[in-house]
Amino acid sequence: MHSGASAADPHLELGYERCRELTKKHGTTYYWGARLLAPEQRRDVYAVYALCRLADDIVDEPETVDVPVPADPDPGVRLRGFEQLFTDALVQGGSADPVMAAVADSLRRRGTDPECFDRFFRAMELDLTRETWASWEELRDGYMEGSAAVIGEMMLPVLEPHDPAAKGPARSLGLAFQLTNFLRDVGEDLDRGRVYLPQDDLARHGADPHERRVTPQWRTMMAEQIERNRGLYAHASQGVAMLPPRSARCVATALRMYALILDRIEAADYDVFTERRRVPRPVKVALLADVLARGPLRRLPGPVDAR
Known part of the structure; x- marks a missing residue:
């Protein structure tokens, strides 16, 4: 469902601006x-990000x-x-609340499937009770389905794909982004009492994140996770050609940066x-310029089995 931005409304405008500020600060x-999208698409990306x-x-x-x-001490x-x-x-x-008004306005205009929201909030609830995940399959299907794959689905109406087959790659991109977060933020997650690395993979390599040090076992375990992560990015990249030019440039830029x-x-x-391992701003600027100059399909990963 395609729709332009809502008519000017000061309350909504304030909400969208706060969504933009939140995205600029954290996402x-x-x-x-x-920034590569049309203004009405851009604000909808900010709204989805703000909700999450x-x-x-x-x-x-x-x-x-x-x-x-x-203001309750109970996170639930x-x-x-x-x-x-x-x-x-x-x-x-x-x-x-202006932010909630903007988020609701965006999702209603874009016709986002309401079923996505239930999956998303049920995954958020799992963070209140789960600290570890037994396997990649359990992590992916039990948690990331609602915390990551569904984000790809929620972004898809904003990107206005011309092929319904874009849904699979969009889901893989959500999974890829979150797995990258898990690998980057191991220390921060430990501070919160959580480990988002499959326990069977850790045990097979003899790696223990609680040691908080790089060992030969940690290196081989992380190398395996990164290979899995790149497989997800490769599958996600197949969706770029299914998007209109502005959306393709947007997704290609975000994919390559992450x-x-x-x-x-x-x-x-x-x-x-x-x-915390970050991509420096000059590298981001150079990558953005490369996508604009050479096109979104340059230097994307090749297709592999994302699962």
């Missing part, structure tokens, strides 16, 4: 990629969230309050404990 890859970011922060960093949810109460705020905004077609994080992890000898 730099989304922000840079969205706020739900995540309400669980882990409630002091950073500026939306009217219960906060998350349920946020879900209710979001649901009410969708049903009522608006909200007194995949570079894996290169940075390798260059640091798989040390994800002492420093």
